[in-house]
Amino acid sequence: MPLSYGKWHSVVEGDALIMRVKLKRAGHILGSNYVDVALNDTAHGNKQRVVFSGDLGAPHTPLLPVPKSPYQADVLVLESTYDNRNHECRQARGQALKAAIEQGLTNRGTVIIPAFSIGRTQELLYELETIVHAASPTSDWCSLEVIVDSPLAARSTPGAWR
Known part of the structure; x- marks a missing residue:
């Protein structure tokens, strides 16, 4: 099922656990996104934000918007293809x-x-x-x-x- 960008979508709505996801544009290729996950463990009173992403896009690309940083993340899982290399403009x-x-x-x-x-x-x-x-x-x-x-x-x- 396709999901809209920028909106919270419920994945789990249980008594002990609530999990929602929000897709945000990653700016890597057309249609790419990163996933912001909000977890609420109501049984133990724990809340956590986890962000997962593959490649993120660079600024000033002609076809794609610059990806916006997540508002918060307790855990960040991110790929690093180019490590610390600088690319020419x-x-x-x-x-x-x-x-x-x-x-x-x-x-x-x-x-x-x-x-x-x-x-x-x-x-x-x-x-x-x-x-x-x-x-x-x-x-x-x-x-x-x-x-x-x-x-x-x-x-x-x-x-x-x-």
Whole structure:
């Protein structure tokens, strides 16, 4: 059963235990969320908030809102894919992408970009679309052929180029 974001949903409503969950946008990929769990052990008078999440999104993504931090958490369970690595800013990445593809267009070559993750593929397609729309109608950008060779990314991206 689908659940709405930002609303508490009852999972258990017993005499001894009440458990509710609230989904909040994680900003990682389209539709991703983290789960805020409120537990009320009425038999022992204990209340606890537990937050579970996989990847959280970064700020300034073109397709997704910045995830908001949970209001409170007694226990936090969180994945850390990139550990403490710093990534270059999105503007610099976009400029590097444009320069690499322009070199490929100039050479009449092929540019292959491995994009294993759904979110990165979605962002890459967005960046390419932005560059193409900003290009002159007579430029080589308008004849750029984009092939997404990732069944999972293509299925997870409505209207993805194929």
